Amino acid sequence: MKKTILALVVVAFFNQPAGAADPKQMDENKRVVLDFYEKGLNKKDFAAAAVHLGPRYTQHNPNAADGPEGFRNFLAFLREKFPNSRSEIKRVFADGDYVILHVHAVRSPGERGVAIVDIFKLENGKIVEHWDVAQPVPEKAANANGMF
Amino acid sequence: MKKTILALVVVAFFNQPAGAADPKQMDENKRVVLDFYEKGLNKKDFAAAAVHLGPRYTQHNPNAADGPEGFRNFLAFLREKFPNSRSEIKRVFADGDYVILHVHAVRSPGERGVAIVDIFKLENGKIVEHWDVAQPVPEKAANANGMF
DSSP states (O other): OHHHHHHHHHHHHHOOOGGGGOHHHHHHHHHHHHHHHIIIIITOOHHHHHTTEEEEEEEOOTTSOSHHHHHHHHHHHHHHHOTTOEEEEEEEEEETTEEEEEEEEESSTTSOOEEEEEEEEEETTEEEEEEEEEEEOOSSOSSSSOOO | OHHHHHHHHHHHHHOOOGGGGOHHHHHHHHHHHHHHHIIIIITOOHHHHHTTEEEEEEEOOTTSOSHHHHHHHHHHHHHHHOTTOEEEEEEEEEETTEEEEEEEEESSTTSOOEEEEEEEEEETTEEEEEEEEEEEOOSSOSSSSOOO
16 A cells, blocks of 8 residues: 555656656746846845746745745845845756755855755746745764765 | 856756756656655665665765765664654655755654755766755744645
């Protein structure tokens, strides 16, 4: 029974609509998300970033209100409290309608910062949904490889 | 100058070796990582999971020692302290040599648990490198969408 469930889950994962796997659209989605991130998180320019948002922006970050307003407020907070914050994108991936970023965010220069993975869902080349996970980079680690 | 650097970064991201984007290999990589995760994190069976490891296992999780031994020790810790822990995979992505999992991990049934994104790099169908980011699911959130 458990194996059947696992098999069904695996099938569901691979059973994406064919159109979602278009390599050209996935490359375009990467460019959209990279520009959204640079204009938003680094330049802190909501209007420039928001051109990439679709008719909805479903927010799963538990610290942000739903919709574009939550993102606007977050950028205003960064601009006021952490004007020199920087998000350095370490890796970018795309699969189907999703773009995934592996990011090192530093709020004040010289801090160890935070490791973040952002997941964006796009529809018709526009960002419509966002999840993320964030973890502070610790002072000491059990290996010498770094978090990135 | 800044635009040139950004352009170079974007080109570098898309400039993956052609072989890395083989859809069949990416599907196979997803299957390998899902089996590794199920055998390892859920069944806590190091030997069954370790068949998917390559000649190295470079560990970036700051709480784990480098190499297969770090993973073996982590599974032993789970087996002893949290035998009923469960990792539920919410999303799986693949791009080039990488597989990315969005996971809800619960150490004891009924807990809110932790949101995790794992990134695995594979070579020749074997796992050779791992990064992750983990964040506790909070009791209250600024939106009603949940972390997944």
